[in-house]
Structure formats: C-alpha cells, structure tokens
Amino acid sequence: MRLFLACAAICLAQVHFGEVSSAQDVDIRVPSVVVAGNQANISTGGSGKATFYLVGPGVSRKSDVSLGKEVFLSAQDLSVAGRYLAVLCSSACRSAAFYVSSAQPHTLAFLVHPSRVAVAQNDAVSGVALPFDLFDNLVLSPLGVNLQLTGGGRLLFSQALRTRDGIAWFRSSSGRSAGALQVTASLDKVSAQRAVQEVASDPCNLRINGQRTPTGVLVQTEPVHDCAGNAVPDGTIVTFSATDSSGKSTVDAPIKHGIARAEMATSGVTLITAASGVVMGNELRLGSQ
Amino acid sequence: MKFALPIVLVAITAGLMLVGVVGAAHARGTVGIAAGSAMYGLTPKASAPEPALTNLLVDIQRRDWDAAFSSLSKTGGADKQSFIEEWTGSNGSLRSFSNLESFDSRPLHITNDQAQMRVHLHWSTPVGPIEDVRDIHLVREGDIWKAVWPAIVLAKVPAQVIPVTYLRWDLVNGSAGNEWGSKNIDAPHVRIISMNAEDSSEGIAVMGEVVNEDTIPAFVNVNGTLIDGSGNPIDDESSFDKIAHILLPKQVTPYRIDFPGFRLKKIKDVRMDVKAALVPASADPVIGVMNQKVETDVQGKSVLHGDLLNESGRTVNIPHVIASFYDNNGKVVWVADGYVDGALLPQSSEPFAVEIPRSVAAEVQNFHVVVNQYSLGGL
Numbered sequence: 001m002r003l004f005l006a007c008a009a010i011c012l013a014q015v016h017f018g019e020v021s022s023a024q025d026v027d028i029r030v031p032s033v034v035v036a037g038n039q040a041n042i043s044t045g046g047s048g049k050a051t052f053y054l055v056g057p058g059v060s061r062k063s064d065v066s067l068g069k070e071v072f073l074s075a076q077d078l079s080v081a082g083r084y085l086a087v088l089c090s091s092a093c094r095s096a097a098f099y100v101s102s103a104q105p106h107t108l109a110f111l112v113h114p115s116r117v118a119v120a121q122n123d124a125v126s127g128v129a130l131p132f133d134l135f136d137n138l139v140l141s142p143l144g145v146n147l148q149l150t151g152g153g154r155l156l157f158s159q160a161l162r163t164r165d166g167i168a169w170f171r172s173s174s175g176r177s178a179g180a181l182q183v184t185a186s187l188d189k190v191s192a193q194r195a196v197q198e199v200a201s202d203p204c205n206l207r208i209n210g211q212r213t214p215t216g217v218l219v220q221t222e223p224v225h226d227c228a229g230n231a232v233p234d235g236t237i238v239t240f241s242a243t244d245s246s247g248k249s250t251v252d253a254p255i256k257h258g259i260a261r262a263e264m265a266t267s268g269v270t271l272i273t274a275a276s277g278v279v280m281g282n283e284l285r286l287g288s289q
Numbered sequence: 290m291k292f293a294l295p296i297v298l299v300a301i302t303a304g305l306m307l308v309g310v311v312g313a314a315h316a317r318g319t320v321g322i323a324a325g326s327a328m329y330g331l332t333p334k335a336s337a338p339e340p341a342l343t344n345l346l347v348d349i350q351r352r353d354w355d356a357a358f359s360s361l362s363k364t365g366g367a368d369k370q371s372f373i374e375e376w377t378g379s380n381g382s383l384r385s386f387s388n389l390e391s392f393d394s395r396p397l398h399i400t401n402d403q404a405q406m407r408v409h410l411h412w413s414t415p416v417g418p419i420e421d422v423r424d425i426h427l428v429r430e431g432d433i434w435k436a437v438w439p440a441i442v443l444a445k446v447p448a449q450v451i452p453v454t455y456l457r458w459d460l461v462n463g464s465a466g467n468e469w470g471s472k473n474i475d476a477p478h479v480r481i482i483s484m485n486a487e488d489s490s491e492g493i494a495v496m497g498e499v500v501n502e503d504t505i506p507a508f509v510n511v512n513g514t515l516i517d518g519s520g521n522p523i524d525d526e527s528s529f530d531k532i533a534h535i536l537l538p539k540q541v542t543p544y545r546i547d548f549p550g551f552r553l554k555k556i557k558d559v560r561m562d563v564k565a566a567l568v569p570a571s572a573d574p575v576i577g578v579m580n581q582k583v584e585t586d587v588q589g590k591s592v593l594h595g596d597l598l599n600e601s602g603r604t605v606n607i608p609h610v611i612a613s614f615y616d617n618n619g620k621v622v623w624v625a626d627g628y629v630d631g632a633l634l635p636q637s638s639e640p641f642a643v644e645i646p647r648s649v650a651a652e653v654q655n656f657h658v659v660v661n662q663y664s665l666g667g668l
Binding site: 113114115116199200202203233234235236237238239246247248249250251252253254256262263264265276277278279 | 454455456458474475482500501502503504505506537538539540541572575576577578579580581582595598600656657658659660
C-alpha cells in the first residue's frame with residue numbers, strides 16, 4: 001500500500017511538471033525545433049481514444065485524438081515564441097515540452113532619443129533597435145544591424161551593431177549643423193528611420209549696437225549665432241537692459257530674422273546690456289543726446 | 290388680548306426692517322449691490338471729512354454712481370464717465386472683475402476747510418485679495434465736506450493698424466500610425482539656475498530663477514518638498530502664480546514657493562522639481578518694463594515701481610509683474626509679484642509697483658522684472 005501511494009505521487013508530479021508518466025500504453029513525441037508561424041505534428045503511440053492538451057504562451061487547447069496517429073498543430077497555434085507543453089491523457093497522462101523560436105525578422109522597432117538636440121553635444125543621441133518577426137516575437141538570436149546617421153545629405157556616422165538578447169543600441173554625439181538628422185537602422189531588407197532635430201546651441205559672442213532716436217535709444221543685436229556658426233532660431237528671447245538716471249528699463253525681445261531689436265525711452269548717459277538665457281552680451285554706453 | 294400677538298409681530302417686523310435699512314446704509318464689505326440706495330435719505334450727513342469719505346466709498350461699493358459723483362467737489366475736474374471707469378475698470382482688466390470689499394480710512398491732516406485722508410481699499414479679485422492705498426483730498430463747501438477728485442486721464446488709443454510678424458508656435462499631434470517610437474516629441478529642456486531658501490514672516494520661502502534652454506516654448510512649474518531631519522517629506526508646495534509659466538526660448542523667470550508655518554532650522558533639505566510641457570505660444574505681445582526704480586513710498590515701505598509698455602497691437606487684459614531681487618553677490622534674496630489693475634492697451638503704458646519686505650530691502654542691489662500676461666481670446 002505504501003509503495004502504491006509513493007508511485008502515484010511520483011506519477012502525478014511528473015505529469016504536473018511535464019515529464020513522462022508511468023503509463024505504458026500512451027506515448028507522445030514532440031518536434032525538437034519549431035519556428036513560430038510554422039505547422040507541426042506531434043506523434044502519439046498506443047491505441048484507442050485520448051484527450052490532447054496544448055498549453056503555450058498564446059494558446060490553450062483541448063481536443064480528442066486517436067492514439068497512434070499524429071496530432072496536427074496549426075501555424076496559428078504556434079505563432080507565439082516560448083515554451084509549450086503537450087499533454088496526452090488516456091487511462092493515464094503523458095506530457096512533453098517543446099520550444100517555439102521566433103521567425104525571421106520582419107520589423108525593426110527603433111527608438112531614438114531625444115527628438116530634439118542642440119548641436120555639438122557629446123553622447124547626446126542614443127537609440128535602441130529591437131527586431132521582431134511577423135508575429136511580433138522578439139528575435140533573440142544575434143543579428144547584425146547597420147546604423148547610419150545622415151545630415152544635410154551626407155553620411156555623418158555609421159556603425160555595425162549586433163543584437164544581444166534581442167537588442168542593439170548606440171550612442172552618438174550630435175553634429176555641428178542645425179537641421180534634421182536622419183537616423184536609419186537596417187537589418188537585411190528591414191529598416192526603420194527616425195529624425196532628430198538638431199538645433200542651434202546657446203548664443204555665442206552676443207554683440208549689440210545702438211543709436212539715439214528722438215524718443216530714446218534703438219538697440220539691436222548683430223546676427224545671433226551659436227559657437228558652431230548656426231543661426232539661433234527666431235523667437236529666442238534676448239533681454240535688453242538700459243540704465244539711466246531715471247532707472248532701469250528692460251525689454252524681452254524675440255529674435256526676428258536673426259536679430260533682436262528693442263526701442264527704449266531713455267535720456268542722458270545710458271548703459272545698455274543684453275543677455276539671452278545665461279549668456280551675456282557686450283555692454284554699450286551711449287552718451288547724452 | 291386676541292390682537293396682542295399680531296401687534297407684537299408687526300412691531301418686531303417693522304423694527305427689523307428699520308434696522309436692516311439703516312444697517313445697509315452703513316454697510317461695509319457689501320458685495321454685489323448693482324445700483325441705487327436701499328432707502329434714499331438715510332445716508333449720514335457729510336458734516337465732517339470722515340463721514341463724507343465714508344459716504345462716498347459706500348456709494349462706490351453699492352455702485353450708486355449718481356450719489357457718488359454728486360458727493361465730489363466741482364473743483365476736482367473729474368468727469369463722471371472716467372470716474373466710473375476708474376472704479377469699475379474696462380477692457381477686461383482685473384479691476385472689472387473686482388469688488389470693493391471694505392475700506393479703512395484715517396486722517397492725515399485736517400483744518401477747518403480742508404482735509405487729507407488716507408484710505409486703505411480692500412478689493413476682492415479673481416487672483417486673491419488686493420490692497421490699495423490712496424490719499425484723498427476733501428474740502429468743506431458750506432456745511433458739507435466733499436472729495437476733490439482730480440481729472441482722470443484714461444489711456445486712449447487711436448485707430449491704427451499695427452503689423453505683427455513675431456513667431457508663433459503651434460502644437461500638432463502627429464497622425465502617424467502606431468509604429469513604436471515614431472511620433473515622440475520631447476518636453477522642452479528647462480533648468481533651475483538659482484535657488485535660495487529663506488525664513489520669511491509667514492514661513493519658508495524658496496526662490497530662484499528658471500531658464501528655458503530649449504528652442505521651443507515651455508509651460509513651466511516648479512515644485513518643492515521640505516525634508517525634515519529624519520529624511521521624511523513634510524510639505525510639498527508649488528510656485529503657483531509666483532512664476533511666469535510660459536517661457537519662450539532662452540527666457541528666464543523668477544519663481545517663489547511659500548511653505549507657510551515652517552522654519553528653516555527644522556529642515557534638513559529641500560527637494561526641487563521643475564516640470565516642463567510643450568505648449569503653443571506666441572512671441573507677441575512684447576511688453577517693456579520701463580523706468581524701474583526702488584524707492585520708499587509714503588508709508589515708508591521699499592517699493593519697486595516702473596511702467597509697463599505694451600509694444601504690440603494687442604490688449605493685455607491683466608498684466609502680472611514678477612520681480613527677482615539680488616544682493617551684491619548676485620544671489621536672489623526675494624521674489625515678489627503684483628497684478629496691475631488696468632488693462633494694458635496697445636502702444637500704451639501702465640504703472641506698476643511691487644513691495645519689497647523690510648527684512649531684505651537693505652540687501653537689494655539689483656532686480657529683474659518679467660511680465661506675465663493674461664489676454665482674453667487666447668494666443
């Protein structure tokens with residue numbers, strides 16, 4: 001009696017963990033390799049009727065089968081990569097596990113950060129590429145991904161990447177010219193393209209000039225560029241400050257056509273300064289009218 | 290006996306009506322009376338400067354403009370329409386959304402025929418209570434005292450066409466498919482460039498400046514969390530309206546976060562968090578801040594005052610001034626703000642004033658003013 005109970009417990013445990021049961025009249029043989037989206041057959045041994053169960057990441061199925069014949073698994077049953085368990089139950093149960101691997105890459109998920117970056121910044125652009133098959137399974141086998149960064153119609157940077165555990169990544173500095181930076185990742189016939197907008201950096205050598213007008217002073221910047229020579233975009237704020245005997249006057253003037261301009265009512269000797277963000281410009285001293 | 294109860298009830302009702310009428314005539318802080326007097330003739334006689342001024346302000350509170358204007362001296366020169374506009378506002382200004390909640394007055398100088406009164410006006414407004422101080426001159430005409438209201442010069446803008454070619458940023462949500470990572474736009478990059486925590490009269494004030502480092506406009510908010518000695522957060526506040534929320538590229542704004550009821554000695558750390566979001570914005574209107582000067586006002590307080598000049602062609606309904614004050618090392622020692630009562634009409638100016646607390650007034654060596662603007666009709 002004690003021996004019988006021990007044997008029953010071992011049998012149940014083996015069925016539970018997908019191992020071979022003790023029943024001798026049922027046999028099941030699963031394929032060693034299955035690719036996602038392909039059909040497969042599972043061989044059974046014995047005679048009579050049985051119940052077949054298939055449990056996997058994307059399927060849970062039960063069907064009546066005849067022992068000794070093959071059980072057909074459709075492409076839809078096996079579309080999701082992962083570990084599957086096939087269970088065959090007649091007077092007793094027998095089970096076997098098999099793996100479905102991902103198919104050939106079909107799409108490339110490509111994430112690039114940031115969408116907008118100042119020029120001439122070290123390690124400012126980064127991205128990851130993840131190959132997926134037709135059934136959206138991540139392709140885990142190592143694959144070669146070609147990366148290209150182009151800007152202004154010419155190649156700025158290229159690198160051959162290799163996926164590891166389904167991911168390839170890169171990091172790169174931004175270019176020196178403002179404009180669209182095209183980032184392309186390609187894998188055989190599959191490719192994905194993203195755009196990073198490279199924008200001018202902080203103004204460099206902010207210089208102002210001014211002149212007296214009948215009502216005060218007209219002050220304006222020279223064309224505002226960053227240190228790489230890119231024009232700072234219109235709409236960027238330049239703060240002009242004019243100090244005279246009546247106090248201080250300030251105007252936050254946006255750059256228009258590359259130049260910021262402001263008119264301020266001042267009299268007497270006037271000290272004028274300009275700043276854009278944390279960048280200071282030159283000082284200008286205008287004498288009295 | 291059977292008539293006793295009705296007679297008592299009628300008498301009590303009549304008494305309460307009389308108390309109500311007389312009380313309303315002396316009401317302070319009455320809000321929302323559209324026009325007219327509850328019962329004409331019950332206003333106390335203006336036989337002294339104080340009741341004359343009280344009568345005038347009560348009439349203004351009740352928006353009884355006929356009565357208010359009739360209590361002004363003819364020597365003043367103010368016309369009725371301008372007088373009404375001065376108190377009710379126009380062009381969607383802050384004053385046009387405000388009510389005179391209450392007032393306190395005290396004499397500065399009184400002779401037999403003339404009086405100078407100082408009145409503190411307490412306004413209730415959509416942006417919170419605002420206090421205004423005015424000195425009012427009164428003269429005796431016969432046995433009646435009347436206020437001398439000077440001629441009011443309201444900004445008049447001539448008809449004109451002002452071409453505006455400043456930039457405007459619109460925000461378009463991409464209509465691309467659901468491809469992963471194909472339609473992301475990063476939030477603008479903003480940075481706190483200075484931060485200082487000080488004990489103020491009401492608690493802790495954390496203040497400093499934020500810059501938009503990006504090339505696109507940003508909606509900015511700064512949050513602060515106080516950390517006590519054991520590392521636990523004990524309060525969390527935001528800059529609320531003590532910041533210019535919409536920052537154009539490379540624009541700098543002051544911010545101040547108030548933690549009422551806390552003292553710095555119990556605080557180990559302050560965690561700062563600046564959040565920025567991409568928003569549509571316009572570079573127009575450009576508002577100049579002219580003739581800024583720190584001076585001492587009639588009450589002995591240090592006040593930064595100046596003029597806002599609208600250089601564009603749009604009316605700014607509610608201008609809001611935020612000023613940062615620096616010590617001689619360039620450290621931000623205080624951030625103060627103030628709303629301007631009047632609308633800022635195109636090509637015209639409005640005065641502003643921002644008070645500096647006595648505790649920091651002596652340290653202030655420099656200042657920077659930014660103007661926040663609220664305009665009806667959006668961008």
